[in-house]
Each structure stands twice: as structure tokens, then as C-alpha cells.
Amino acid sequence: MRVFLLLHCLLLLLCAVPLQASETSLRYRCLPDTPQWQPLPPKGLIRILESDHAMQRRCEIHAQIAASQTGQWLTLGALAQSSVDSLPPAPGQAPALLQARSSRSAAFSLNAAGEALLRLQVHLPIGSQIGVQLEAPADFLARDSFNAQVRTSLLCLLLALGLAGALFARALRDSTTGWYAGFTLALTLIWAMLTGHAISPGGLAIEQPWLAQRLLLLAYTASLVCGLRFAVQFCNLARLSPRLNRALRGLAWLILGVGLLGLLPGLYAPIVVSFNLIAILALLAMFLPGMVSLRHGEYRSAAFYAAGWLPVIVAWLGLLLRIAPGSPAYPDWLGQLAGQLMQLGLLPDWLGSPHSRQIALVIQATIFALALADRTARQRRRRERQALTDKTTGLPNRAHFLLQGNLRLAKAGQHARTLALFDIAEFSTVNETLGYENGDRALREIGQRLQQKLGKKVLLARVGGKQFAALLNEQPSESTLALLASGLGRQSLQIDTQSLDIRLRCAAAYYPNHGLDQEALLRRAEMALQAAKRANLTAQVYHQGMERDHRFQLSLISALRTAMEQDQLQLFLQPKAHSRSGQICGAEVLLRWQHPQHGLVSPQQFLPFAERSGLIVELTRWMLVAVLKLAKQWQEAGLNLQLSVNLSAADLADPSLPAYMADFLMHSRANPRLLTLEITESEVMRDPKLAVSSMQALRTLGFKLALDDFGTGNSALAYLQDMPVSEIKIDRSFVTHASQSSQGRVLIQAIVALAQTLGLHTVAEGVETAEQWQMLSAAGCDEIQGYLLAAPMPVAAFEAWLGKHQPFSHESWLVKPA
Structure with a gap:
């Protein structure tokens, strides 16, 4: 019996260890959804549902540990905006103590009985998984940190x-x-x-x-x-x-x-x-x-x-x-x-x-x-890439051409290179006639032709509105460049159903003779291009004289404003005479510049630059005022001659010119009817509507208006009936042609007949022989002008000449040298 009792006690002791270990437990329940307690593994996860304050949704966690595991904490991890409360596990027991609390975790030490009861509630509309486990405080603090x-x-x-x-x-x-x-x-x-x-x-x-x-x-x-x-x-x-x-x-x-x-x-x-x-x-x-x-x-x-x-x-x-x-x-x-x-x-x-x-x-x-x-x-x-590419043609633009060209020149060393500049003559006519969209198509076609002709290895770029530049690996002669430009121009462009004939000009500057970088070469090629335009050449290679001429012209432009202030500009007059009586009835006023260092400067040397710089507007105003003063002075002296002055395209586009002239006329009391304003036909055709509007404003002030170089424009005849002109000037090319052929004489007669039908006065310019005078008089032309009468001369010389040649006698019909 004693042995049996001893064995029984021994079994109880042996069973005590696992029984004591089984006292460690974790369980949870979520109310009100799952009120039954659910067991948790040693490192368990609780899935918490979204908050619902109306249902008071919450989770409860119960932990119990064996006496051998005292000192461990009950920890919660991955808390998301949740509140955790410690409740008494049983009546009479103390709640677990909060030992650590952070934004995402909490740790509690169990009560003296080794138990803890926690209530967890989420306060945001999210679901989460809470980690629950029993662990040593040091492990928790290290992991939580x-x-x-x-x-x-x-x-x-x-x-x-x-x-x-x-x-x-x-x-x-x-x-x-x-x-x-x-x-x-x-x-x-x-x-x-x-x-x-x-x-x-x-x-x-x-x-x-x-x-x-x-x-x-x-x-x-x-x-x-x-x-x-x-x-x-x-x-x-x-x-x-x-x-x-x-x-x-x-x-x-x-x-x-x-x-x-x-x-x-x-x-x-x-x-x-x-x-x-x-x-x-x-x-x-x-x-x-x-x-x-x-x-x-x-x-x-x-x-x-x-x-x-x-x-x-x-x-x-x-x-x-x-x-x-x-x-x-x-x-x-x-x-x-x-x-x-x-x-x-x-x-x-x-x-x-x-x-x-x-x-x-x-x-x-x-x-x-x-x-x-x-x-x-x-x-x-x-x-x-876009900044270095021309949008219209897809070719490199000016900036890319200069940048890439300098790199190629640096690699070339002293090997010969050529910067060739191609310009499309009269390209503005394409834009005005066919529109800018078709003009862009023409530019693309020309760019493609140049690239095909020069080769893909040649650096080709569009460097201006109607200009292309190429860096060639050789130095072609001027005649070779002319053949290249004319060859490209011989091929007509087909834009929709319209066939366009183009003319290319080519100018060139050689490396290293004319410059060591792209900027210098391009600048000098542009000088050569301007020279080609003035001389009406197909090709032109730069030479040192162009640089001197260019600097000289620039120096003139900078001094031109001073010239107007210091009365360095002079009026020159070329007389006009009635074709039948020879009576001197007027004169065309021209401008000359008496430069203090360079002497008498021709208008061709400074007027083109004045037009491009915009100074031509001030120059025209100065000239009009000077001519009106001269006309008033002559009128007071009993000399009534009709004076004429040329207006440029910039003058026609100047909206303040009529107001300026009206103010001067009011203060000077000059007679505007003694002044005829000559407007070139080609200038009118640049913008006919603007030109007619400006002409009407000037006509209202009392000025007479004349259409200069008649017959050389594109289609001025269509606008002639709308222009407020009282006179047309027959271009010198018609006069020269009329003296050489019967067809030219017929053309002169037709122009005069048209003018008479419209009630317009006619003046023929460029008359140099007595035969031309007789032919024009027979055709019914009213006045003549040219070197047969006299070359342009200063005012004092004109007055002296007028005293000797009024009227102009037939015995003085001599050819005057130009």
C-alpha cells in the first residue's frame, strides 16, 4: 500500500511539470463578431476589423503564464491608431501594468497571478493585424526601438x-x-x-x-x-x-x-x-x-x-x-x-x-x-536638339551651324574649307503669291535639293529666312559656285499645281584665308552676298576690299545722323522740261552728302544702309522739310517750279509721316502743291493697300503724287485706278528700248494713251538724245527729264543754269556725259 501511494505521488510530481507548463496560454476574442475565445500561438496575430463605433467593435486579449516565466511582458505590435486598456482578469485581481507605449506598440507586465486582460479598439477605418506575444523586456525594447x-x-x-x-x-x-x-x-x-x-x-x-x-x-x-x-x-x-x-x-x-x-x-x-x-x-x-x-x-x-x-x-x-x-x-x-x-x-x-x-x-x-x-x-x-534645328526644313539652324562648323574647322587644321551661302532671289514673291505654307514647302524642297547635290557629309543649315549655308571640304572657284547655283535654279519647283522657277545666288568665304572661325566666315560670306545682289551676280567670293567698303559704309551710317544736324547733306536738282515748248517746269530733288573727310558721298553708298537701319524715315523728313523751304523761298522770289521727291517703302509704312508733314505745313505756311511725291511702283506693290492708304493721307494734305518707274512693277496696273496719283513717270528702260525698236515706240505710245485716258500727267526719265525727245513729244508725253537737259546739280548751280536755259533751246540738245 505504501509502495502504491509512493508511486502515485511520484506520478503526480512527474505530471506537475507539464501541467505547470500548460498554465501559459494566450487567447483572444473580438466582440461582438466572435464572442468565443480563440487560442493564440506563442507569437500570434490578431486580425482586427475596421472600426465601427456604433457596434462598439473591440478585441479582448487574455494571457496567463506559468510561475517559471515571470518577468516577461505581454506585448502588442503593429498597432494603428488604437486604444489599449488593461482590465482586471478576474474579480479581485489587479490589472496588468502598462510598461511601454509607442505609436505602434504597447507592453504590459502581468499581475501577481500571472494574468492580463487587455481591451483593444481601432479608431480609424482600417483593418490590421496585431502581433501578440510574451517576451523578455530587453528583447521588446530593442525591437521596438x-x-x-x-x-x-x-x-x-x-x-x-x-x-x-x-x-x-x-x-x-x-x-x-x-x-x-x-x-x-x-x-x-x-x-x-x-x-x-x-x-x-x-x-x-x-x-x-x-x-x-x-x-x-x-x-x-x-x-x-x-x-x-x-x-x-x-x-x-x-x-x-x-x-x-x-x-x-x-x-x-x-x-x-x-x-x-x-x-x-x-x-x-x-x-x-x-x-x-x-x-x-x-x-x-x-x-x-x-x-x-x-x-x-x-x-x-x-x-x-x-x-x-x-x-x-x-x-x-x-x-x-x-x-x-x-x-x-x-x-x-x-x-x-x-x-x-x-x-x-x-x-x-x-x-x-x-x-x-x-x-x-x-x-x-x-x-x-x-x-x-x-x-x-x-x-x-x-x-x-529643337533649339539647334530649323522647324521648317528640319536642317540645322544658324546656331547649330556655327557650333558644329567650328568643331569641324578645328579638326581641319590648315586644310582648305569653304563656307558657301545660298540666297533665294525674290522669295518674298512666293510667300505673297502662294502663301507662307507653300513658301515653307518650297524652302523644304530647296533644302533637300541642296543636301542631295552637296552630299550628306556636308554640313548644311538654314541660317536665314531664305538663306542656306554649307561648309564645303574644298575651295571651289567663283565660276564653279555660279554653275552650282544656276544648276539648282534651273529645276522648277512643283508646289501643288503651280510650277515655280527660282534663282539662287551663292557667296563664299574661304578658310583659312578669309577667317579662322564660322562667325567670321559667315559674316564675310554675307558681305559677298550683298555685293552679289548689288551687282546682280549669280556668285561672288569674298575679297578684302569688301571689308573696307563695309566698314566705310557702317562709318557713314553712324555719321549720317550727325550729317543731318550739321547740314552736311545737300540738295541736288535735275531739271524737267515741257516736251513741246522746252520750258523748264520743275526739277527732281536728289540727296548728296558732303562728308568732311570723304568728300561728296554718292546716295548708293549710304541710302541702302539707311533703309535697313530705319534711319531713312528721319532722312526723308529732313529732305521734305528742306525742299518745302526751298519751294517757299522760290515762290516768294517769283519762281514757281514743281519740285519732286522720292519716298521709300519705309516712308509709306510710317503712320506718323502725314501728321508730321501736316504740323510742318501749319507752322511754315509752305504750299504743298509745289511738291510732288514720287513713289516707286515696286514699293507700292509690296503692300498695295497700305501704300494706297498712305498716299491718300498725303494727297489730302495737298501734295501731288506720282508713280515712279511705271511699268517695272508686278501688277500696279490693277491698282492704278485706285491710286490718288496725278502723274506717272515712264521708266528709263522703256525710253532706251523705244529709241532702238518700233515695238518700244508702240509701247511708249500705249503708256501715254493710257495715262491720257485716266487724266494723268506723264513724265519720261532717262532722256539723253534729241531723237528720244522728239519721239516722246510725238507720242504725247508731257515732260522729259534726263542728261539731255542737265545732270543733277546743287541749288545754286541750278539757279544759275536756269537763268541761261529758260526755255531750253533746241541748239543745246547735246548729249551730256553721265
């Missing part, structure tokens, strides 16, 4: 990337970077709220749950909207897939509308349920832009996009699916699908870890920072 440092670092990095993106978006005015900055900042706010960095655990989420819930909803809305808009613009869907572009933009507007509706009273709960489904749809839709980019060959953008979004989408989609089972916020089929995926191991536990999502966001932010930097660099290179 590490997790807090990781969370803070990742949040600071996200915030820095978001703020940097916003600053870059503002500086670069780049909406794509702006949308990504908005997305990153919205995610930063979400994580700051969930981790307690923005709202403390006992702060806004508990004291003002309504405000905290709406703020989190807005942050989620902003993240999805900005993410979708960023995806649309980064992948350039507007160009690659307009239909998908509209669909994703519509989805972004839908998300924004649903999010804003959630702010309204009574709509928050149903909106949150639908919002989660829309969020899953938006995350899945994020894949589509990358697929479209890949399909259209945008491999670089597609690779960056996929690398950036894939970890984030996987992490967040995994989180949403892991919390779907048992959550009333998701449909049953989604929960069942998530459950099956977890059973198959396709939803691993690490997807539920907050660190996985934060690390995914940091990876995404880093990848997209690199992508945006790469995109900005590519855009900068594209803009540089």
Missing part, C-alpha cells in the same frame, strides 16, 4: 522626396513631377497618421474620430488621384492611347468624387465600403499605362514605370487581400479568393508587415526620382 527608427527614417525619406518633387515641379513647371510629388506627400500623410507620427495614439483619432476618419479618407483619395494622373502623364497616354487616357482620367475624377462624397454626413460608412473596391480597381489600373508604353516601343519609360509601381502595387494589393477575409468592408467572394490565395502561399505573411509597404514606397520613390531625372535629362536634350 529598431522599428521606430526604421519607421521614422522611411517617413522622413518619403517626406523629403515629396517636398523635393514639389520644388522641382514648381521650378521646372512640370505637371508630371507635380502629380508625383502630390502622390508621395499624400502617402506620407497616410503613414504618418497610421504610425502616430502625425497624430498621437491618444490624440485626434480618439478624441475626434469623425475628423480623423475624414482626413484619412482625403489622404487616400489624394494618393490615388495623384497616382493615376502621374501614370497618365509619365507614360504619355494622351499621345500613345487617347482612349485609355480618357478612361484613367475619368477614374481619377470618379475617385475624387467618391472621396468628397464621403465627407458628407451619413455617407461616410457606405462610401468607405465602395472606396476600398475602387482603390483595388485603381491599383490594378496602374499596370495599364506601363503595358501601353511597352507596346508602343517606349521601353525606357515602361521599364522605369514597372520597376517603380510593381513593389508598391504588390505590397498594397497584398495588404488589402490579406485583410479581406472576415471583413464586412469587402464582398464575400473577395474574402474567399483571398483565403484561397493564403492557403496556396501566394499571400505570405510579410505582405502584412508595415515595413514591407513602407520599404516598397521608398523603393518606388527612389526609382521614380531616377526616372524623373532621366526624363528631365532627355527632355533637355530634346529641347537642345
